[in-house]
Amino acid sequence: MKKVYLVADNITSPLGATTAQNFEHLVNDVTGVRQHNDKAISDERFFASLFEKGYFQTDKCWTKFEHLVIASLTEILYGVDKNISDKKTVLIISTTKGNISLLETEEPSPELDARIALHTSAKKIARHFGFVNEPLVISHACISGLAAMITGMRLIQSGQYDHVVVAGADVISKFVLSGFQSFQAVSPGLCKPFDANRDGINLGEGAATVILSAEKTDGETIELASGAVSNDANHISGPSRTGEELYFAIDKTMKGAGLQAGDIDFISAHGTATIYNDEMEAKAVTLAGLQDVPLNSLKGFYGHTLGASGLIEAIVSAQSLKQNIIIPTKGFSKQGDANRVNVCSQLISKPLNSCLKIASGFGGCNAAIILTKSQQDIS
Known part of the structure; x- marks a missing residue:
């Protein structure tokens, strides 16, 4: 069976715009989680890892979710020797919520229904970068990112594609946070995974992209x-x-x-x-x-x-x-x-x-x- 390699990657988060910046902060024990007081998202103070308010560009062409995916894809595709217009290359996008926050700001309409649809965003992003194949969308709750990587791996192993670009993103809105609050699953402070005193999650915004390939690059892979x-x-x-x-x-x-x-x-x-x-x-x-x-x-x-x-x-x-x-x-x-x-x-x-x-x-x-x-x- 064909081997599948991770030949390029990017993390775009409140900790940095590149994988290297993110990893450096992790090594130095820097967290993106802090307390927020944003009435547009919650009536109560909450802990989360969010981008600064000025991060998202005000562009009617792209939503916050799409802007985040594009930022990660742009960072990873710059200078990468992979022809994304090749028939043997495909884009997979993973997300759980996509543009669901538009429900908070837009009036119900057939146009809104189409705009919220995940395949709408995927096709717009694929066209923007010049992918020629129809993009795939994996929306499978919180395993979406891993499920997308597994799907990409299988597409390469089957011989259907040689390269798969997997991008995932989500942004936090009132709709998203209130859902977790309704389960009483949100921690009032910094979360404590596997700890005896754990009391719930913190949410976070971020995007990541990885290029999977049947071709091994030079150096450690x-x-x-x-x-x-x-x-x-x-x-x-x-x-x-x-x-x-x-x-x-x-x-x-x-x-x-x-x-x-x-x-x-x-x-x-x-x-x-x-x-x-x-x-x-x-x-x-x-x-x-x-x-x-x-x-x-x-x-x-x-x-x-x-x-x-x-x-x-x-x-x-x-x-x-x-x-x-x-x-x-x-x-x-x-x-x-x-x-x-x-x-x-x-x-x-x-x-x-x-x-x-x-x-x-x-x-x-x-x-x-x-x-x-x-x-x-x-x-």
């Missing part, structure tokens, strides 16, 4: 070795109580990569800092025999960036492999799960070759991927 998706079939918002379904995705992914538990150097967890999500992930990790493997959550740095979270965290994981550094879990201080997992509480520097990235979302969806240094780079 990260391989997308395997990936799988599963579903709890349990509840529309609550995760499985057993962790067995996420474990199924983990197990299938590890078998697909030909790896054992002892081959995984660290785990990038979803780690939303809600009671049930973190407990379920800890159970799944334990079922996989990975409870002693260093594990982190990046939600204390970025908040939960929804459709961008899987991409952002996968790119950070790839950088961790390249730089042999595991980022700690900001907000964590004391084990809070019955199934004790090895949560990183400080920066770890050691040789790294492989990473398991996992995610879960509403509707009981789960996803897992494995990133590895290419064997040539390891040897």
Whole structure:
């Protein structure tokens, strides 16, 4: 089967406009999460990672969501030797909410219905950059970013495409935040993934793009070795109580990569800092025999960036492999799960070759991927 490589990447977030800027801030324990008092989003003060108000351009042609996707794509495509007008190249966009915030500012109409449709944004963005193939949209709750990477991997392995550009983004609006507030799932302070005193999520804005390719570039390259998706079939918002379904995705992914538990150097967890999500992930990790493997959550740095979270965290994981550094879990201080997992509480520097990235979302969806240094780079 064809190998699939991550040949270029970008993270655009409140921590920076490039992957390098973002990773530098993570290494230095800088978070984008802070308290906000914005009545346009919430009547109450809230903690989130948001762009400064002047960041989004006032352009009637592009919405905030589209502007964010374009910013990330522009940064990654500049100077990259990949012909995006090639028939063997396709664009995939991952998001959970897209332009849903337009419901707050526009009058209902057929035109608004068309404008909110995710395929409308995808086609506009694809035309803007000159992609010739119809873009694909993956909107699968909070696993959207990982599901998009897995889809891209399979398209390359099938021989349908040689290069897949995967971009993900979401912005935070009153509509989005109020939904999580209605679940009483939003923390009144900085979130605490996997901690005994965790009390909910922080939300975040961000975008990320990765180019997947069948062609290995010069220098150190990260391989997308395997990936799988599963579903709890349990509840529309609550995760499985057993962790067995996420474990199924983990197990299938590890078998697909030909790896054992002892081959995984660290785990990038979803780690939303809600009671049930973190407990379920800890159970799944334990079922996989990975409870002693260093594990982190990046939600204390970025908040939960929804459709961008899987991409952002996968790119950070790839950088961790390249730089042999595991980022700690900001907000964590004391084990809070019955199934004790090895949560990183400080920066770890050691040789790294492989990473398991996992995610879960509403509707009981789960996803897992494995990133590895290419064997040539390891040897």
